[in-house]
Amino acid sequence: MKRYDVTILGATGLVGQEFIKVLVERNFPMSNLRLLASDRSAGKRISVDHKEVEVREAVPEEFQGTEIVLVSGGNDVSRRFSPMAAQGGAVVVDNSSAFRMDPEVPLVVPEVNPEDIGRNKGIIANPNCSTIQMVVALYPLHKVNPIRRIVVDTYQSVSGAGLAAIEEMRTQARDVLDGRPARSQAFPYQIAFNLLPEIDVFLDSGYTKEEWKMIEETRKIMHAPEMAISATCVRVPVLVAHSEAVHVEFAHPMSPEEARQILSGAPGVKVVDDPSRRLYPQPWDAAGRDDVLVGRIRRDNSHPNGLAMWVVADNLRKGAALNAIQIAEEVARRGLVPTGGRR
Numbered sequence: 001m002k003r004y005d006v007t008i009l010g011a012t013g014l015v016g017q018e019f020i021k022v023l024v025e026r027n028f029p030m031s032n033l034r035l036l037a038s039d040r041s042a043g044k045r046i047s048v049d050h051k052e053v054e055v056r057e058a059v060p061e062e063f064q065g066t067e068i069v070l071v072s073g074g075n076d077v078s079r080r081f082s083p084m085a086a087q088g089g090a091v092v093v094d095n096s097s098a099f100r101m102d103p104e105v106p107l108v109v110p111e112v113n114p115e116d117i118g119r120n121k122g123i124i125a126n127p128n129c130s131t132i133q134m135v136v137a138l139y140p141l142h143k144v145n146p147i148r149r150i151v152v153d154t155y156q157s158v159s160g161a162g163l164a165a166i167e168e169m170r171t172q173a174r175d176v177l178d179g180r181p182a183r184s185q186a187f188p189y190q191i192a193f194n195l196l197p198e199i200d201v202f203l204d205s206g207y208t209k210e211e212w213k214m215i216e217e218t219r220k221i222m223h224a225p226e227m228a229i230s231a232t233c234v235r236v237p238v239l240v241a242h243s244e245a246v247h248v249e250f251a252h253p254m255s256p257e258e259a260r261q262i263l264s265g266a267p268g269v270k271v272v273d274d275p276s277r278r279l280y281p282q283p284w285d286a287a288g289r290d291d292v293l294v295g296r297i298r299r300d301n302s303h304p305n306g307l308a309m310w311v312v313a314d315n316l317r318k319g320a321a322l323n324a325i326q327i328a329e330e331v332a333r334r335g336l337v338p339t340g341g342r343r
């Protein structure tokens with residue numbers, strides 16, 4: 001079996017660390033693993049499958065000869081290195097939003113649009129974490145009964161904002177409980193014991209960029225440019241796993257029983273839905289798991305063709321590292337990694 005020279009750019013971050021875990025867990029066929037980050041981390045050693053690997057500063061020479069690059073260093077880092085790595089012959093799977101809406105760049109969730117991988121020109125974008133879990137849950141229903149409209153409210157964990165954000169919430173929680181003022185840097189206001197209806201920047205439309213991403217990325221992934229979508233994205237004081245209240249309007253009525261049956265057989269989905277036993281998805285249960293958990297499936301009383309549901313998934317795994325590695329697996333399976341140099 002072919003083995004690949006793999007590079008993680010952003011290896012010291014939350015998503016980078018999850019990349020390492022998932023690559024090892026899934027036994028991804030690697031001949032070599034390079035770990036890159038900023039100059040601040042150069043020389044650090046990270047354990048990968050019981051072996052120590054040194055982190056190196058991301059500079060152009062470090063990408064020479066690498067075949068698959070997993071990028072989680074943010075937009076600027078991605079704009080700087082992803083096109084260069086792709087031109088050098090690697091396939092880049094990028095977690096940032098830098099290239100997601102570029103018509104030349106496929107935006108992929110393997111359970112939904114794996115065929116889009118085939119038209120990549122070296123960069124494949126990994127969607128926003130909240131978008132991924134929503135489309136994994138909705139696409140199987142959409143195939144049976146076209147979705148006309150989605151209204152989604154998110155409850156996004158602090159890990160979605162990176163390592164520094166987790167530290168900030170931990171410190172704030174201790175400070176607040178001990179009666180000290182909470183200081184905020186990663187977030188605009190205190191996040192401990194609070195909620196912030198602001199993720200990414202505000203746009204002229206009044207939506208935030210995170211909400212815009214959910215709307216536009218869902219349309220691109222599902223090949224549904226006309227789909228009506230509205231989103232409100234909220235940061236909540238949960239460490240890991242994003243939750244979503246999703247209200248869907250279909251072309252025709254769909255019963256909760258039919259939706260449960262379809263989703264029970266859908267890839268990447270686990271139905272956790274039994275109100276009689278108080279069974280419903282929760283972030284602490286989704287954290288560390290691969291599946292998108294779906295529950296509270298019920299008729300939306302406000303529309304004859306409407307369903308409401310509650311969707312929860314680990315934002316670092318399915319929302320980031322796992323989805324990106326599933327893309328890389330699909331690239332490898334289709335033999336799409338150029339060998340021996342430039343594409």
Ligand SMILES: NC(=O)c1ccc[n+]([C@@H]2O[C@H](COP(=O)([O-])OP(=O)(O)OC[C@H]3O[C@@H](n4cnc5c(N)ncnc54)[C@H](OP(=O)(O)O)[C@@H]3O)[C@@H](O)[C@H]2O)c1
Pocket residue numbers: 009010011012013014015016036037038039040041042058071072073074075077095096097127128129159160161162163164315316319320
């Ligand atoms: N967290 C999530 O749930 C999630 C989900 C989907 C997508 N994403 C996206 O994934 C990316 C990373 O997120 P994260 O949560 O892992 O953030 P993070 O914990 O803050 O980690 C950022 C990583 O980027 C590296 N980095 C920063 N500046 C760099 C530079 N100039 N050159 C090279 N490397 C640099 C950091 O290295 P140092 O340690 O050396 O600073 C670190 O490894 C972002 O684009 C984010 O939007 C995150």
